[in-house]
Amino acid sequence: MIRSFVTVVSGTLASRLLGFVRDALMAALLGAGPVADAFLAAFQLVNVIRRLLTEGAFNAALVPAWLRIYRQDGMTQAAIFAGRVLGTVSAGLFAATLVLAALMPWVITVLAPGFAGDETLGLAVNEARLMLPYLAFAGPSTVLLALSSAQGRFALTAFAPLLFNVALITVTVALLLHHPGPADAALLLAATIGLAGLLQLAVLAHRRHGGSVASPARVSIDAEMRAFFAKAWPGMVASAGPQLLAVGGAIIASTTPSAVSWLYFANRLIELPLGLVGVAMGTVLIPELTRALHAGNQHALAEVQSRALELTIGLALPATLGLIILNEPVIRLLFEHGAFTADDSVATARILTWLAAALPAQVLTKALQPGFFAREDTQTPLRATLIGCGVAIALAFLLGQAFGASGIAAGLALGAWANAAVLVRRGATRFGFAISSTSRHRLLRIALAAIAMAAVLWGASGRILDASGGHGIGAAAALLALIAAAVLLYAALLVVLDVVRWQDTVRAIRRQPAGDLHL
Template identity: 60%
Template sequence: MIRSFLTVSTGTLASRLLGFTRDAMIAALLGAGPVADAFLVAFQLVNVVRRLLTEGALNAALVPAWLRVRETEGAVAAAAFAGRVLGTISAALIVVTAAIGLLMPFVMSALAPGFAGHETLQLAVDDARLMLPYLAFAGPATVMMALLNAQARFALTAFSPLLFNIALIAVMIVLFGWRGDAATAALVVAATVGIAGLAQLLILVLRPGGGIATPLRIAFDPHMRGFLGKAIPGMVASAGPQLLIVGGAIIASSSPSAVSWLYFANRLIELPLGIVGVAMSTVLVPEMTRALRIDDPQSTAHAQSRGLELAVGLALPATLGLAVLSEPVVRLLFEHGVFTAADSMATANALMWLAFGLPAHVLVKALSPAFFARGNTMTPLFATLKGFVVAIVLAVILGHVYGAGGIAASIALGAWSSATSLIRHGAVEFGFAIDASARRRLPRIVLAALIMGALLWLAAPGMLASSANPHGIVQGALVALLITGGIAIYGLFLGFFGVIRRDEVVNAVRQTTGSGLRD
């Protein structure tokens, strides 16, 4: 499980790092004004649907169903089931894409009511329509990735999303040399989103060794309706973090540049969230499904325990690091081109509040597979919707008083509402079984993270004050040194407390590089 987790996490980390490069270029190209707000609202629409399908969401619904068919009816029946899923989802998304394109003015008015009566609304409509083809390509690509994950072939699915960011970065490099107006640049980048989706699909379709989804056909038989009835709630539940940020953007749309500030702050949250959350959904769901199929409580507890340890062990230090270093990191990454110092301050303030919701997001990702593996997608769905309502209500109140920072705090509180709801329901329905090792390690992980955060908080002001340029090479080196030092301190204390051993880490990495990347 650790080897698979590292494979998926490595691919996700590479994709997120490219995503930072992409977003830094978007900030420099579009700034944080009306053009950027319009582009980013449109991009969030595509991104939410993308996250509903990709990054583990559809995987959490399809993998248990596919494994169940293969184990009870055989490989041929599993391939036929996968072919029906692939054909049905692809056809449905084509219809949905066309419908959204026709209704886009109404969709954008609902997602960004503050744009009504302004030119920003039409800009958002134009950008979103150009991005829509991506949705038609994302459906079949996601089904193929989920089927590969079900067969424990994680490498291609982990690294294929890199093409999305590579395509956007390449186009923006050309746009910087072209130096046209921001509105036209936004339209060009929006059109590239669809092309990037096609590239991602082709790399999966043209891979060697097919036949896992044949014959391809559209079906709405009882078996397929039952699958979709469970899949759709699970997909919505898995996209909880993105739905919360969309809810925040709905409220923020009435404030100039607030949508952009929230978007760029959330991008930093998505790095640790993506590494942990995607790996949880991609690796933990198959592990728990197999354990439940053979009625092995020990294996189930082992999977839940290791998932919870990995989630807390990566999310908590990331939360503290982002909260302490929010301002220098935002300045370093985004304060270029037409993205101003005032934009950096507002984004850093939003990031600090969003960071406190990161552990809750990761807990949801770690706890949801326990429900998905049991075929229960409704409980995570209701928890997600509850968090969304809490975030919206609080954003109206706190956003009016504290602006974008208040909306960010509301999103964090909405995430905690979802997490606590899952914890309560899981404890009542089946109990979250964790082994003795997890009960011993988890308090030590928390203590090591708190020590790291305290030392980082003490060291950061003195070190960063020595750099006059807030986004120069020296500042970048100092921020990198602080991050590297924080990771080293955290790792040392994990070792000192007996949470990890050097030989375990070395063996896991060797297994990953030796066989995990050859899937």
């Protein structure tokens, strides 16, 4: 599991880092005004569906179903099933793309009611329509990536999303060099998103292994397919909880100028650790848990769940504390360029503090959901997500009235904790969480290491950043050095506290995954 986790985390980290470059360039190009609000509202719609489909969520439905058919009926029947899913998903998303294009003015009005009666609405509608072709191309890409994960081939799944960011970065750099008007630049970026989907699908189709994974695609709406999709959509919605919270926040923030942009850029910082954990859990943990359940191996089940919790908390807790301590310097380094002003940085940093406080809840949710998905229970995570979203929207509206954009972020954070609390309660009641005693002790030591790292970071950050002058290359170098030192300190503390051992980690990474599904 560790080897697969490292593979997926490496690809996701590369994608997220490119995402930061992409968003820094977009902030410099569009700023945080009406044009940026329109573009980001449209992008939010496509991005939610992109994440829901391509970043592990679809695995929650397809992987357990494909593995069950493979074990019961053999590869031929599994390939036929996969071909039917491939054709049906592709046709359904193509039809949905056409419907969304026709209904886009109403869709954007629902997603950003504050745009109604303003030219920002027209900009968002046009840009969203140019982005929509991505959804049609994402259908077959999603199925091919999920099938690769089911067979233990995680590298393609991990690195395919890089193409999306590479395409956007290339076009954004070209636009910055040629200085078009902001509205024209936003339209060109929107069209690039649609083409990026075609690029990703072309690469995946080229890498497809003949007919061994899926039979020729065909559309099917028989009882088996209806049953599959009835189980699939709740799991997909549940896996998209963080993105749904972001959309809910944008709906409420659309009435406040620039607030949609502030929320978007603050959320981008959260998506790095969340993406590392979420994609890895959705891609790696579900197949591992499913195999353990099918084999009736309770020891393996406890080991997988224990390791998953250690990995998620070990990544999320130091990230949370670091983002809270370094919120404003990080925002300035990444986004305060071109049209993105110092006032925008201050407002975004305040929002980031609240969103970071929700990060442990969100990664805990990502670690708990696979336990339900592996048992083909998608309803419980769906209910937890809907409860969390309901709490978030209600509190974001109430707190937003009193405290503005920061209040909206606080409401979203509380909603994320509500989602996690429901999953903990339902999971403990239904099947319990088999966490080993060794892992419980390691989790305590992980928390101590993160707190110690945060204390040193808090004490050193003020003096070091003040001495660097707060701006320019010197400040950027000082901040990067501070972050690197904090990471090294945390790693050293994990070793000193006997949480990790270098030799064990190297052996786990070198260990080859089980080969029974490699064709």
